[in-house]
Amino acid sequence: MIDAELEPTVTPLSAEVPALEVRGLVKHYPGVKALDGVDLVVRQNEVLGLAGENGAGKSTLLKALVGLVRPDAGEIWVRGKKVRLKSVVDAADHGIGMVFQEQSLVPNLTAAENIVLGSEGPGVRRGMYRWKTMRNLAQQQLDKIGSDIDPLARTDTLTFAERQMVEIAKVLRIEQRTQFAPVIILDEPTSVLESKEIETLFTQVRRLREFASVVFVSHRLDEVLDVCDRVTVLRGGESVGEVAAAGAVPGDLHRMMIGSTGSDDHYHGNASQRSGEPLRPMLEVRGLSGKTFRDVDLDVHAGEIVGIVGVHGSGREDVCRALFGAEPTTAGEVSLDGTVLELSGTRAACAAGIGYVPAERKIEGMVGPMSVADNMTLTKQKSRCNGPLIAPKKQATLVDGWIERLSIRTPHRGTAIQRLSGGNQQKVVLARWLVAGDIRLLLLDHPTRGLDIGARSEVYRLMRELANSGVATVLLADSLEEAIGMSDRILVMSDGRATKEVACPAGGKPTPLDLVKEMV
Amino acid sequence: MSLRDAGPPIALVVIFLVFSALSSDFRTIGNVQNIMDTAAVLAVVTCGITFVLMMGSIDLSAPGIMGASAIAVALLVANNRNDNDLGLIGILVAVLLAAALGCLSGLALVLLKVPSFMTTLGVSAVGLGVATLMFAGVQPNISDAMLKGWAVERFLGFAYLTWIAVGCVLLGYLVQRYSRLGRYAFAIGGAEEVLALSGVKVAPYKVAVFTLAGAFYGLAGVMVTSQLSAGLVQAGKGYDFAAITAAVVGGTLLTGGRGGILHSAVGVLLITALTNGLVQVGVSPYWQGGVQGLIVVAAVAAAVVPQRRRNQVTK
């Protein structure tokens, strides 16, 4: 009975009709034209890449395709029929499903429930759950992507990456929902995955192509070219071109995205710019232990960038939080610039000149409804005040300066940060630690997650600039390449312990393979 | 049951042990029966409120809804005010009236987009008004043997009302664990916006939860009427905060998404045992409220110790 429901029954269409077509889609937000007449064609059985800078309109376009954004003008055609999508259900009925850029799972439900949520099928009879069926349905989805997550685990006990896998398992339910070949949209699914998981995902994407169409968004252009057949590039809410993946190089895409030449070799460019030897040890960690890590020793010198790498659950994230006073420790000593730190809380950490950029931007990094300006000056209130009072002019000059310097794309400094694209939000969060210019240690947890190449280079440049001015940086990088490219030294962690330290000087960089060997 | 859920039951056991040590009257079978009987009405109210709290909403409508259903049932079963003698049907109608009032809170929440705090406060006032209209200055006393019997007759040592409460807790547990309504209520408390992204329309479920809660309050109002043999407008006075306290003490979060009926049942027993114990050990009536408040705070504080984290959010 379950099998019958799971069997995709695909109605073949004539090959010329695109699975999905968008014509002249327009969407205005107050002060922003997010989409300015986008055209897009998704053919049957192809993987279409979508590339564009932060804020180019990718997410907006994709949300319009699943009925979450009501376009102001333009048409959407599905399999040769013009449609009006009013809701996610509508879109699903037309065979369109999406994995959202910001995670969207219910944390207190089991993975199984999340996977079947909204399309429980035989999992619910007469309003009552049939847990066994539900579990089986979910297990089948998880099997498809080769994940060994326990379907009955509560979602909030899973790691970020595991949750991402659940999301993908969930969207694949669309196969059961419709008799058409589905269109599956993946908005930056890889930004939080590790290379092994990414490979699994790509295997899935290739499998999906056999009977479905996939739209794939990523800021990692090599990835895009690797998995996609064709890439459409968006710029400023318009489609500016299309590239066949075969034979293309990331540079081609990048050029189209920004309208000029660029390089994707962004890590290495100026690695050796820093002058002279590291001055003095800025951060000294001795025998730091906590719930998920033990006996961690770590030195970071002023002007040095130290990367920490490790697989999920290595505890590196918690070490970072502990250094910021946001996670309790059980033993160990931490000193900053020769002064022993109490690790009593985030306030004290800030006062000592430590900055922290959390990985989960949406929940921990920003205050959504607050303005860009307020978010930016949240930590360093002094920077916008004269005495105890806010000086609006001072704030405006300061904030506008940083908006320009980091090319943050926002209609106004007073715009709520939640209205910005993910990449631009990240830049605001970073800027928060920079406005006062008194930072000594910066803890960056996946600081470039979701950023486009341009923004990334910008962030890398910033990190280098800060390092050159004597800031010590701890980096939990998005990828091993990033870690290698940016770091002067790399600490390898596994199972909560620092297992190895790898020197990483300019000119003598290890390969990712060297690190992977140390990690397991 | 995970460690983070163990706090309230431990607190319950501790309170039982402490009072048993302090008072020989407390540890009698009769008193345990008394505690269970006394807890019955609060338990039923708490069943209703728990579903609402699970969604992250709040419900202050119990006093009004209980008042309306108490008067309604008193006027529908055999009584001294009119010739009605509808028996069980009368009880059913009173519970339906209560469910309708609960539904009203839910509708105002999803249609007018007014926070539940206000819609339920408003519905409570409406319920009290309706009850006062029906009361019309003359106390309705019931003579219906069955309804009166619920409070008096016993099975295995406990009043029928206590068994009704046990039934409600069981029913509530089943709804919470196995019905889509219960699981969605739980999910709404966890991440309402995600449900919408998954194509689930949350509005009907919200209305249904408030309706269900209203029905529970209605039954509680009927139970109070059975206990007092009379319909009182004030039948539900104070039950709103008492039930919320019981639920929260039991481990249900006001922000939603955690806890459940069994947690709340533990909370109800805890609160009732506390009230009873303070009388049994002879704490001055002036101090009873204060001591109870202190112990509730201490119990919750002790219960959150194991799950205390640095960056934890407490609202």
Added chain:
Amino acid sequence: GCSEEAGGGGGGDASASGACDPADVKLVGQVRNESNPYEASWLDGGDAFAEQVGLTQERLTYDADSTKQQEQVSQLLAGDTDCLVMNILPNGDSDTPPIVEGAQDAGAYLVTQWNKPADLNVTDYDHWVSHITYNGVESGKQIGDALAEAIGGSGGIIALQGILDTGAAKDRFAGLEESLAANPDVELLDDQTANFSRDEALAVTKTLLTKHGDDVKGIWAANDDMALGALAALEQAGRDDVAVVGIDAVPDALTAIQDGTMTATVSSDGPWQGGIGLAIGYCVATGELSVDDIGDEDRAWFAEQFLINSDNVADFSAPETDEADFECDNVFSRSQGAIS
């Protein structure tokens, strides 16, 4: 700058005795709520009097909320007050002074009942025409004695107190203590408050019954609502050997006395109270009665009350107000003397 006036209007006239046209008199009755039979009957009594003089009564309730009562009264006094007559049940002792001062300043005619601080003298004011109450100590003692007699002069009893910070609760309990002193073999096992509420009395009584078990021979309740709650608790505990007494003579209590489940109560006559306050104020406002002519003993007085038990319950089962009670020369007929 600051001043004491709240704009024009109002202000007490020199002479307290009014010369209002009977048709201009505005009658206001204010009690806690209409969801309680005693207070509902009070307002009905007020309506009956108003009809008698061809007027209507404005019915106000304040949900047993002191602040709301003050707010209503001050709003009322901000209107036209020249011929305003108010018959008010203050929520507690402390609520009386501001009402009195407000009425005095605004020149309205005020009669209060039940609650008044002992050291606030009616004779110090000329618009506060009268204060009526029942002798709480006396009633508490009367039912205490009746209870002692019902249990044969010896045994344990428990007491259910009213809202602890009201004068009525305190006086009645003081009466019980007097009675206990006179009946040395009666032992007070426990006293708890049930806030004048039937529901709370039920829970408290159940607990006390399990605590003291068969030692409980009688229950003294500071009002009938609590006595009825105690009766329900006794029924649920399967006890029919416990005597119960209360105060107020609400219809249910009278029925219970008739049925023999309750021992005694003390009459308070809601309909009469609702009418008499308005009547006194009306007589002064229309000039038929002058405040100066009212004797000091009639400015603050105890109204007549009776102990009701199975012997005389039949006489009280249908309380009737006599229109003659409200005639201007007869309004003090039920006085049992000045409040000492």
Added chain:
Amino acid sequence: MSTPVLATPAADPAVVSGGPTVGQRLTSFMPLIALVALLAALTIADPDFLTQRSLTAAVRTSAPLVVLAAGATLVVLCGGIDLSIAALCSLSTVFFAMWLPDLGGLTALAVVVAAGAIGAVQGLAHVLLRIPSFIVTLGGLSIFSSVALVISDAGPIRVVDRDATKWLTLYVGGVVPMAFFVAVLVVAAIALVLRLTPVQSWITATGFSESAARLAGTPVDRVKVAAFTVSGACAGLAAVMLVSRNFSGSPTMADNLLLPAVAAIVVGGTAITGGHGSIWRSLVGALVITLLRVGLPIVGVPSAWEQILYGAIIVAAVALTLDRSKVLIIK
């Protein structure tokens, strides 16, 4: 370096005007519109209601509620709730009556400070023990009631010396009651502090997203304790106003003001979930609630219907005043 996607192209994208739209401006005036509508309705029901004397009496009445709601608004903005305000206010009336003979003219100050300190203790319990504010203040409510009952010997305490509170019973310019004037001053003072200092940012961040606020190094705990302190102090000031009006302190005097005060906050359009709202909104909300409390019975609505109307109107008022663009999920 890139093509701007701004609808209004400008050399410097950051200076594009992002002021509020007409709709947004209107929503911030909604509480006032609700107030005027209610006043109009009451006047239609009873034309005598709209007199200067009657309005003066109404705003005088509203003063303690305004102060209570103003203080508690801060706690609500931080994402918590303070259920103890009314009980603390009652306790403070007892303090006032008991201390007056000894402290004389300083009593009012002493009561406000003491109530503020008690509020601070609750705030500390909340942030240090990590107990939800609902529970801490519910515990506080019962404890304060008990203490008030015990120290007052369960009865009202008369205030014979009225000079200490006389100033509150005066009128500014002959029409504005001093108590209301003081209440507005308190609201204005709090509003100014919020507007001119970073406190507003801290409170908003704490209310909308406490964990983000913490990780940004915002003094979350201090802000919360401060909010509870101000809330407590406001309860103390409200107590002084009540004593000035009732000539006595009583252990239950203000107990029934809890729900009206919270209702005032919500009717003003402040989100009960925290983050969004303002202290001015609570001022208007308190006036709406006061008009409902005193207006409905005075214009002759029968008691049972008064309750029904009250329930319907507060829901309708919130439907009007809540800015749903700021509060995305209504719980």
